[in-house]
Amino acid sequence: xxxxxxxxxxxxxxxxxxxxxxxxxxxxxxxxxxxxxxxxxxxxxxxxxxxxxxxxxxxxxxxxxxxxxxxxxxxxxxxxxxxxxxxxxxxxxxxxxxxxxxxxxxxxxxxxxxxxxxxxxxxxxxxxxxxxxxxxxxxxxxxxxxxxxxxxxxxxxxxxxxxxxxxxxxxxxxxxxxxxxxxxxxxxxxxxxxxxxxx
Numbered sequence: 001x002x003x004x005x006x007x008x009x010x011x012x013x014x015x016x017x018x019x020x021x022x023x024x025x026x027x028x029x030x031x032x033x034x035x036x037x038x039x040x041x042x043x044x045x046x047x048x049x050x051x052x053x054x055x056x057x058x059x060x061x062x063x064x065x066x067x068x069x070x071x072x073x074x075x076x077x078x079x080x081x082x083x084x085x086x087x088x089x090x091x092x093x094x095x096x097x098x099x100x101x102x103x104x105x106x107x108x109x110x111x112x113x114x115x116x117x118x119x120x121x122x123x124x125x126x127x128x129x130x131x132x133x134x135x136x137x138x139x140x141x142x143x144x145x146x147x148x149x150x151x152x153x154x155x156x157x158x159x160x161x162x163x164x165x166x167x168x169x170x171x172x173x174x175x176x177x178x179x180x181x182x183x184x185x186x187x188x189x190x191x192x193x194x195x196x197x198x199x
Contacts, residue, residue: 007067010058022051025068028153029075035150036079036169037086046082050075068158076168133191140190141183148183151176 009017029050033043053074061070141149147169154165155176162180166173 007058007061007063018055021067021071025071026051028158029072031146031153032072032075032150032169033079035146036076037083038146042082042086043079046079047075050078053078069160069164072154072158072168076170080170133194136190136194137187140187144183144186148179148186151179152183155180 006017006021010021026047029047030043033046033050034040037043037046050071054071057074061067065073141152144152150169151165154160154168155162160168162173162176166176169176
């Protein structure tokens with residue numbers, strides 16, 4: 001459904017429209033809130049507050065940005081305010097004690113520089129099509145730090161630019177790219193290990 005139709009349905013009080021966008025966006029909002037506040041319970045409260053603000057301010061949405069991004073911005077503002085107030089923020093800095101970015105794993109455009117083991121025989125589409133591999137990817141994503149989960153979600157699922165993601169999370173675009181790189185590298189390691197054990 002086009003975003004403008006969804007917005008119109010929301011303005012008319014269509015409960016199914018709200019359920020649709022809530023079901024689709026709530027897990028993403030929660031991941032972003034956890035990455036900003038560093039605390040799941042606080043993130044859940046902030047997410048609820050954000051939804052209330054969305055409902056209260058739906059009339060003010062002008063359509064300058066996609067509705068989903070407008071909602072994410074509301075959530076980001078609330079989460080950052082709460083984190084500042086509580087003095088609890090998870091840093092999204094470039095330092096990561098356990099992982100160093102391998103500069104040659106990805107190209108400038110974000111694609112693999114060298115495909116993971118056996119991907120010359122098995123394409124990424126075939127790997128992801130298999131239920132077992134898809135489950136491995138899901139599990140690998142769940143094991144990522146909240147900040148990397150949020151960045152991966154915003155860039156890959158929400159198709160935000162690195163700059164828009166940086167503004168939303170209050171970090172630099174370079175930091176977004178480094179965190180995305182680390183997330184992809186960890187997922188690749190999980191897939192490589194699984195492919196090696198299968199042989």
